[in-house]
Amino acid sequence: MREALVKASAVGGLPKTINALMAMKAVTPSHLLDDPGDTSPTTRRHDVEKDSVEILKRGEIFWDRIYGKISRRIMSQMERCGTEDLAVTARLMYGHILSNTQILSAPETSFVLIAGLIPQDVNPQLKGHLRGALNAGASKDEVTAVRDLVIRICEAAGMQKLDASAPGGWGWRGEIADV
Secondary structure (H helix, E strand, O other): HHHHHHHHHHHOHHHHHHHHHHHHHHHOOOOOOOOOOOOOOOOOHHHHHHOOHHHHHHHHHHHHHHHHHHHHHHHHHHHOOOOHEEEHHHHHHHHHHOOOOOOOOOOHHHHHHHHHHHOOEEEEEEEEHHHHHHOOOOOOHHHHHHHHHHHHHHHHOOEEEOOOOOOOOEEEEEOOOOO
């Protein structure tokens, strides 16, 4: 669960991840928490000591696996968005966070991203990650099940399809992307 929250920071924002992890810590039995000096099961701390080229290459391989034949085009669009920082941020996030599969596999990582994207109503990114889950090895049935479950959870929390004229609200402006 902690690893899913860390990876969700890629699409949900680090402040929400910090708050979620602190809330989870408050209710987790102490024997299930990592000791401050111990190595995390993710071994992510060792990544800090590795050559950054190695970590970035791992991220590039993961990126290419998720985005498949359109991976170069997507990165190129990010590089040409008006600031190189967007592509740099993506390379760092994929290298240091998303490509670490010590706990969550590539398909499971995709499921976390799908779960984080659906409530944000960001269909372009959701479409990429629905397809990316398939590219990572998930079945269409698995991806559909994750998508449908997340939508049901969002609806139970009060999200709904918004009227086109609504100035704001908590929900979706259009149809939610599907596999």
